[in-house]
Amino acid sequence: MANVISDETIEYVGILAKLELTDAEKEEAKKDMGRMLDYIDMLNELDTSGVEPMSHVFAMNNVFREDVVTNGDEREKILKNAPEQKDGSFKVPKTVE
Amino acid sequence: MSDILEMTAVQLGGKIKSREVGVAEAARAALGQIRAAEPVVHAYVTVDEEGALRRAEEIQKKIDAGELTGPLAGVPVAIKDNMCTEGMLTTCSSKILYNFVPTYTAEAVLNLEKAGAVILGKTNMDEFAMGSTTETSAFGVTRNPWNPEHVPGGSSGGSCAAVAANECFYALGSDTGGSIRQPSSFCGVTGIKPTYGTVSRYGLIAYGSSLDQIGPIAKDVTDCAAVLEAIASYDRKDSTSIPRGDCDFTSALRDDVKGMRIGIPRDYLGEGLDSEVKAAILAAAEVLKEKGAVVEEFDLSLVEYAIPAYYVIASAEASSNLSRFDGVKYGLRAKEYEGLHNMYKRSRSEGFGPEVKRRIMLGSFVLSSGYYDAYYLKALRTKALIKKAFDKAFEKYDVILGPASPSTAPMLGESLSDPLKMYLGDIYTISVNLAGLPGMTVPCGKDSKGLPIGLQLIGDCFREKNIIRAGYAFEQSRTYESPALARNAQTGGVPGDIAGSAPDTAAESRMGSAPNTAAEGRTGSTAESIGKEAR
Numbered sequence: 001m002a003n004v005i006s007d008e009t010i011e012y013v014g015i016l017a018k019l020e021l022t023d024a025e026k027e028e029a030k031k032d033m034g035r036m037l038d039y040i041d042m043l044n045e046l047d048t049s050g051v052e053p054m055s056h057v058f059a060m061n062n063v064f065r066e067d068v069v070t071n072g073d074e075r076e077k078i079l080k081n082a083p084e085q086k087d088g089s090f091k092v093p094k095t096v097e
Numbered sequence: 098m099s100d101i102l103e104m105t106a107v108q109l110g111g112k113i114k115s116r117e118v119g120v121a122e123a124a125r126a127a128l129g130q131i132r133a134a135e136p137v138v139h140a141y142v143t144v145d146e147e148g149a150l151r152r153a154e155e156i157q158k159k160i161d162a163g164e165l166t167g168p169l170a171g172v173p174v175a176i177k178d179n180m181c182t183e184g185m186l187t188t189c190s191s192k193i194l195y196n197f198v199p200t201y202t203a204e205a206v207l208n209l210e211k212a213g214a215v216i217l218g219k220t221n222m223d224e225f226a227m228g229s230t231t232e233t234s235a236f237g238v239t240r241n242p243w244n245p246e247h248v249p250g251g252s253s254g255g256s257c258a259a260v261a262a263n264e265c266f267y268a269l270g271s272d273t274g275g276s277i278r279q280p281s282s283f284c285g286v287t288g289i290k291p292t293y294g295t296v297s298r299y300g301l302i303a304y305g306s307s308l309d310q311i312g313p314i315a316k317d318v319t320d321c322a323a324v325l326e327a328i329a330s331y332d333r334k335d336s337t338s339i340p341r342g343d344c345d346f347t348s349a350l351r352d353d354v355k356g357m358r359i360g361i362p363r364d365y366l367g368e369g370l371d372s373e374v375k376a377a378i379l380a381a382a383e384v385l386k387e388k389g390a391v392v393e394e395f396d397l398s399l400v401e402y403a404i405p406a407y408y409v410i411a412s413a414e415a416s417s418n419l420s421r422f423d424g425v426k427y428g429l430r431a432k433e434y435e436g437l438h439n440m441y442k443r444s445r446s447e448g449f450g451p452e453v454k455r456r457i458m459l460g461s462f463v464l465s466s467g468y469y470d471a472y473y474l475k476a477l478r479t480k481a482l483i484k485k486a487f488d489k490a491f492e493k494y495d496v497i498l499g500p501a502s503p504s505t506a507p508m509l510g511e512s513l514s515d516p517l518k519m520y521l522g523d524i525y526t527i528s529v530n531l532a533g534l535p536g537m538t539v540p541c542g543k544d545s546k547g548l549p550i551g552l553q554l555i556g557d558c559f560r561e562k563n564i565i566r567a568g569y570a571f572e573q574s575r576t577y578e579s580p581a582l583a584r585n586a587q588t589g590g591v592p593g594d595i596a597g598s599a600p601d602t603a604a605e606s607r608m609g610s611a612p613n614t615a616a617e618g619r620t621g622s623t624a625e626s627i628g629k630e631a632r
């Protein structure tokens with residue numbers, strides 16, 4: 001395996017991805033990602049110098065519109081999906097001491 | 098009237114229009130078949146019996162009043178569970194959305210409702226559309242109606258299995274790397290992935306935003322063209338939506354391919370392609386040739402690079418798109434946590450399955466500083482080259498023809514053990530998404546195991562009509578075949594009146610209305626019951 005994923009890398013990716021992995025999952029993820037990257041390295045066979053990265057197939061322009069509210073007040077409906085709510089707001093764990 | 102189930106969507110729409118079949122009668126037939134077939138197939142996550150029957154009455158009134166006159170008015174449909182439906186559970190087959198009830202309806206579904214569709218329920222899929230077998234669903238696997246030991250394909254496996262098993266008259270699916278075309282191939286049905294931007298993605302829960310497209314799945318090309326005509330629309334709420342004035346797709350339903358230039362990429366016929374699939378594809382090409390098309394083989398190039406490029410791009414977009422699932426606004430929140438960040442992490446770790454985690458991790462990695470250029474930008478440059486290769490091909494050809502998948506449906510459990518191998522199965526479908534092209538699968542035979550083989554037809558951007566015309570012409574050479582299960586189940590299990598009937602089938606435990614579901618007791622759902630256990 002050409003790509004060896006270190007413990008530090010998996011730790012870092014876990015932070016970026018906001019995922020908490022068990023030790024067994026971390027070992028599995030290291031192997032998985034290494035294999036995937038080995039495979040993805042196939043792209044290095046292609047000469048892409050001078051080729052512009054294509055994020056969208058068609059030329060995309062920003063779509064502007066007036067910043068006006070068109071839907072009604074759906075707060076009650078939306079809050080129904082919240083795992084926890086309080087006083088008409090989403091309730092989250094304390095974030096400021 | 099069990100033969101209702103054998104009708105295509107457009108045939109049924111015609112019978113409803115001429116008052117030979119009632120809308121409620123059609124809905125009951127489909128719901129009866131769902132009851133009969135679901136214990137084996139499990140194509141649905143949620144079945145909304147009450148809502149469907151109520152809606153059927155409303156639609157019937159509008160038809161009687163002359164307000165609804167379209168070809169699909171009154172025809173029951175199934176919707177993939179990654180499209181938002183107001184008031185109806187929408188899970189993406191993920192534990193993290195086990196109780197999510199959207200407050201709005203996806204634009205494509207809204208377009209169907211305007212056309213008089215009766216929504217039966219939501220279909221099973223690979224979790225967040227990540228997978229090729231529908232086995233990564235948090236709510237159990239869907240089985241292939243042709244042989245329950247085999248997968249239906251994925252990620253729109255529930256939609257395709259439901260159509261094949263006559264558990265609906267047509268369905269909506271979504272296609273990011275082949276998720277309509279590959280399961281259509283495995284289930285012996287027809288499916289179209291339209292040109293990127295043709296169908297609004299508003300309300301489609303995003304996986305890879307630059308690749309995702311909603312499309313129809315049905316028994317034949319005529320149905321698919323009619324449904325696509327109904328769902329295609331320019332939508333300002335989707336900034337990648339494209340205004341196009343040529344969405345009269347049914348006008349292309351002509352048995353005429355004289356002079357049509359059809360190219361078969363040699364790269365699609367090489368190593369890895371099952372010999373029976375290859376024979377069926379070449380026989381299909383021969384049919385089109387006999388009808389007057391000019392068919393030849395050519396070198397498309399770059400085919401093998403589409404898969405690594407796709408997995409970089411799709412995973413990168415997924416890692417960004419799925420960051421919204423954080424246990425705050427909807428879905429699952431972990432019970433135990435210490436502080437906000439730990440709550441995010443625990444909720445996501447408990448809510449997402451292994452394949453979703455795998456792709457979020459890969460996506461986060463390829464977007465991270467130090468690797469962004471080497472992986473993400475490299476993949477976007479590869480995408481540009483792939484698009485160029487297709488542009489060159491479409492200078493010479495109207496349609497590109499090939500298989501939809503290297504093999505027929507694998508056995509359950511065969512694919513998940515080796516993700517890389519599963520990814521390789523997407524080789525013929527993935528590049529179509531990268532290049533934004535329209536693609537269609539049409540059934541073209543069966544292998545010696547009795548499993549369906551699908552023919553893939555690919556068109557240039559905005560040239561759906563070419564593939565619809567070729568598909569329609571080819572289809573005239575065969576008759577639609579449904580699996581035994583689609584016929585056997587219906588003879589044994591059509592109840593006269595489902596609403597309020599006593600629990601009498603094995604499907605009851607899943608479909609019977611639980612009084613305390615998030616959807617106010619009117620939808621029966623596997624997600625709800627499993628979600629409760631999860632808590």
